[in-house]
Structures are given as C-alpha cells and as structure tokens.
Amino acid sequence: xxxQTTRFGHIEILDVSEESVLEFPHGLPGFESHKSFALxxxxxxxxxxxxxxxxxxxxxxxxxxPRSILGQYEIHxxxxxxxxxxxxxxEDPGALCIVVMPEDPRxxxxxxxxxxxxxxxxxxxxxxxxxxxxxPLRYPLFQPDQTQHPAAN
Amino acid sequence: xxxxxRRPGESVLIGGDVEVFVLAVDGAQVxxxxxxxxxxxxxxxxxxxxxxxxxxxxxxxxxxxxxxxxLLQPDRSRxxxxx
Numbered sequence: 001x002x003x004q005t006t007r008f009g010h011i012e013i014l015d016v017s018e019e020s021v022l023e024f025p026h027g028l029p030g031f032e033s034h035k036s037f038a039l040x041x042x043x044x045x046x047x048x049x050x051x052x053x054x055x056x057x058x059x060x061x062x063x064x065x066p067r068s069i070l071g072q073y074e075i076h077x078x079x080x081x082x083x084x085x086x087x088x089x090x091e092d093p094g095a096l097c098i099v100v101m102p103e104d105p106r107x108x109x110x111x112x113x114x115x116x117x118x119x120x121x122x123x124x125x126x127x128x129x130x131x132x133x134x135x136p137l138r139y140p141l142f143q144p145d146q147t148q149h150p151a152a153n
Numbered sequence: 154x155x156x157x158x159r160r161p162g163e164s165v166l167i168g169g170d171v172e173v174f175v176l177a178v179d180g181a182q183v184x185x186x187x188x189x190x191x192x193x194x195x196x197x198x199x200x201x202x203x204x205x206x207x208x209x210x211x212x213x214x215x216x217x218x219x220x221x222x223x224l225l226q227p228d229r230s231r232x233x234x235x236x
Contacts, residue, residue, distance in 0.1 A: 006215065007215065008215060008216070008217050008218045008221075009215040009216075009217055028208055029201055029204045029205040029208055030204070030205035030206070030208040030209050031208060031212075044222070044225070045221055045222075045225065048221065048225075058212070059212055060212065060215070061208075061211050061212065062211070062214075062215070062216065078191065078194075079191050079192060080191075080192055080194060098207070098208065098211045099211065100207065100210050100211045100214060101211075101214045101215070101216050102214060105216060105220060105224055111204070111207055111211070113203075113204070114204045114207070127204070127208075129196060129200055129201065129204055137203055137204070137207055138207075
C-alpha cells in the first residue's frame, strides 16, 4: 500500500506492506484520532524507526528500541494494557520509545516514561504511562559518559 | 461539574465500585485515597498532560536523511550504537 510521510521533513511517498501497520485502539495521548500507524524501518537507520500516521503525513514519530540505549528496560503492563494489546498469558510486549529531536540533535531525548508497547503478532500497540519513578520523560539519547546510564540503575 | 464538600475520613462513591476518600487536609494539600477495580485507570492529570505535550513536541521536530546518517556514523565518539 502507498503511504505519505514527512519523516525527513518533506513529503515522500513510500510503498509499505500491510504487515507494517500497527493499530492503536486509543490513539496516542494528544493524538487520539490517529488509530493506525505504519512502522517504517530501513536497515541503515536502525535502531531508529518511524511511526507514521496513516491519516496525516505530518504526524510521524521518530522512535527507538529503548533496550538499544539502556540494555535493560522494564515495562509493567496492567490488565487493561494486556486486554488492549490482546497479549496472551505471560506474553511480554515489545517496546519503542519516542525520540524528541531538537534543533541540536546532540540534546535529543527519549521518552522512557511513556513507551509504546507492541504486540507484534496481533499488530496492536498502545502508549502506556509507567507509574514507576524510575524512567524519565526526557532521557538524554547521548550520554556525556557512555558508561553511565542513571535511569538503568 | 458536581461539587461536594467532604471532611477527612469521609468519601464519595462513583458508580458501584469506585470510592474516593479524603484522608487528610494540610493547607493547600489534600491527601486522597482511591479504591477502584484494576480495570479503572487512575492517573495524575498532569502526567497525562506532560505525555500529550511531549508527543506534540516529538511530532514538531524532524531530522533530515543526512543528519540522521551522521548521528549513526560509527566513528563518532558519542554514537548511539556505541551504547
């Protein structure tokens, strides 16, 4: 299927497979009317990917697997999330975190507080808000000292 | 909006299975206790507001193809991949 995206700041038309589409039954906070997003990826840009709204080319999120930054990242999903994602008993969802890229990319941050949880097999997704104080809303993507990840302690 | 006056120790019932207790009042702070089934999500309002505004910030920013490639260069001392 054909898809319009502005992931690089200008309109681009891509041919994507139906399997790349994730359903967000509740939309995302602030974007409640956007229920379907295509997960775009290109090998050379990994671990970055994009979530592109199917209804608005300008609504696109740069996302990253938090485990590629922290190594370890724990998500607690409650019964409501399990139901929304249609997870089976004991099944863990995947996670992607939204990147905020200001003018200077060196000060980019990732939202560890509200990860997008994904059930790959059912292609359903939900942005959840973690109640734990452990993960911040703005975690620096680039650490001054690579050996230290305060949020992972 | 329904407005009710409550004293510490008193509560309000919402539907059949949600009860909101006023536990303590100290100046401008009110301590509230909530009994609700697991299927009812309880969230501090400002947390949802923060996530909404962070999502809007994220959509308002984009990075060109070249800029993103540059960020991912393996020879950068602070490469994403190096983490």
